[in-house]
Amino acid sequence: MKNKYSIFSLVKNAFSYHENWEKAWKDPEPKKEYDAVIVGGGGHGLATAYYLAKKHNIKNIAVVEKGWIGGGNTGRNTTIIRSNYLWDASAGLYDHALKIWESLSQELNYNVMFSQRGVMNLAHNLQDVRDLKRRTHANRLNGIDAIYLNTEQVKKFCPIINTSQDIRYPVLGGTLQRRAGTARHDAVAWGYARGADEMGVDIIQNCEVKGIKRNGDSVEGIETTKGFIKTKKVGVVAAGHSSVIANMAGLKLPLESKPLQALVSEPVKPIIDTVVMSNAVHAYVSQSDKGELVIGAGTDDYVSYSQKGSHDIVEGTLNAILELYPIFSRMRMLRQWGGIVDICPDASPIISKTSIKGLYFNCGWGTGGFKATPGSGDLFAHTIANDEPHKLNAAFNLNRFVSGDLVDEHGAAAVAH
Amino acid sequence: MFLINCPFCGEREQSEFKAGGEAHIVRPKQPTELSDDEWAEYLFMRKNIKGIQFERWNHVHGCRKWFNMVRDTSNDQIKAVYKMGEKPPVK
Numbered sequence: 147m148k149n150k151y152s153i154f155s156l157v158k159n160a161f162s163y164h165e166n167w168e169k170a171w172k173d174p175e176p177k178k179e180y181d182a183v184i185v186g187g188g189g190h191g192l193a194t195a196y197y198l199a200k201k202h203n204i205k206n207i208a209v210v211e212k213g214w215i216g217g218g219n220t221g222r223n224t225t226i227i228r229s230n231y232l233w234d235a236s237a238g239l240y241d242h243a244l245k246i247w248e249s250l251s252q253e254l255n256y257n258v259m260f261s262q263r264g265v266m267n268l269a270h271n272l273q274d275v276r277d278l279k280r281r282t283h284a285n286r287l288n289g290i291d292a293i294y295l296n297t298e299q300v301k302k303f304c305p306i307i308n309t310s311q312d313i314r315y316p317v318l319g320g321t322l323q324r325r326a327g328t329a330r331h332d333a334v335a336w337g338y339a340r341g342a343d344e345m346g347v348d349i350i351q352n353c354e355v356k357g358i359k360r361n362g363d364s365v366e367g368i369e370t371t372k373g374f375i376k377t378k379k380v381g382v383v384a385a386g387h388s389s390v391i392a393n394m395a396g397l398k399l400p401l402e403s404k405p406l407q408a409l410v411s412e413p414v415k416p417i418i419d420t421v422v423m424s425n426a427v428h429a430y431v432s433q434s435d436k437g438e439l440v441i442g443a444g445t446d447d448y449v450s451y452s453q454k455g456s457h458d459i460v461e462g463t464l465n466a467i468l469e470l471y472p473i474f475s476r477m478r479m480l481r482q483w484g485g486i487v488d489i490c491p492d493a494s495p496i497i498s499k500t501s502i503k504g505l506y507f508n509c510g511w512g513t514g515g516f517k518a519t520p521g522s523g524d525l526f527a528h529t530i531a532n533d534e535p536h537k538l539n540a541a542f543n544l545n546r547f548v549s550g551d552l553v554d555e556h557g558a559a560a561v562a563h
Numbered sequence: 564m565f566l567i568n569c570p571f572c573g574e575r576e577q578s579e580f581k582a583g584g585e586a587h588i589v590r591p592k593q594p595t596e597l598s599d600d601e602w603a604e605y606l607f608m609r610k611n612i613k614g615i616q617f618e619r620w621n622h623v624h625g626c627r628k629w630f631n632m633v634r635d636t637s638n639d640q641i642k643a644v645y646k647m648g649e650k651p652p653v654k
Binding site for chain 1: 564577578581582584599600602603604606607608609610611612613616618620634636637638639
């Protein structure tokens, strides 16, 4: 049993100069065999292991991670959380996650700094207005909080936005989901890792998967840089590298991996207390607790695993940001980075069984996976434990690309993919 | 960001081009006779290779012509460019 984090443990550890905190997770060598192995130690993978152990009573689990936990897209995203998706299947999936977010810090005894500061999506042309109104109605029918704002209400909610009608893409209105917001991305990975470790999950870092061993149509184990690990169930949550792992098992996925960039500014005093996203001009911005503006750019249109994107993508995003927020014109940017996102043709994820028994994939989250972390882990754990999808992820199966029953969220996503 | 040697215009910035995805996916000769699985394979399934990949590009802000490229997707190094209809150079 781990020591509970609390104000008392903080005070107690202060007396020993914070040098005697218990390790949040162990650093074990892999055992020879596990009941289930999760490939990928990001938020989704660690959450999957956590819920497998907690809700499905599978304790002999390993999470193998080629780098360090939370070092991939979990640590590279812009931490936006919302559930205002158009289609019923997506609304169910993302709102399931949002509901878990609301009590996650308490459940994990780890402050994930979930902040329901609201997410506002802007409309810049007549079609945007129609689309956003339609989405607001769809959201409300699905029990998701959403309101439509006119230009004055947008200005009132976020005064630094330039609502002049003379700019190239004037703000004509917007939607607001007040339950939406942000969370601390590293804390999500660390909190789930700590919780999973406590229930006996082995978190094995610096362990890259090199092959998937099959016996006919079922999985026998995985080859890794730390040797062979025998297991009958492999859950792959490898984000941009999903196709690479699938290829090891002789599968092809409907994914393309592309660089997605983000950047942060120098820290300043509080200036924007919400998240504002704009699809038409592709700009979204929020402010971290440290005071940095967190800005998300778009994806490059070519396949790349290089974890760096093109400069013109950043330039385009900053042009849009400056037109919408002239107040930022003299701010300096501190850091810029890229992550590799796995994009599905319908911009919806895959949480699914495969044609190989015991091999499961959770991928295709594209540019918007962070928000779904807790729900994704919960539903993927259910799928792995029962060898059947939960009703909330049934629509997100691999077979939809054969049946044609796609969940097309291109038009409804808050930013263009 | 990298430079691309367009087979028609010469070396230009990548931002002048549009990536067109995996190359050499052959359009089905008899679309009416395709099964759902074959359609899925043709329309959606991609190799998405980490390493040497064959792909299509369009010089959309230049000559607007399509051509093929061999590129290492792990570091964005271009190995070869060749015109549509030409045989891909051996790796």
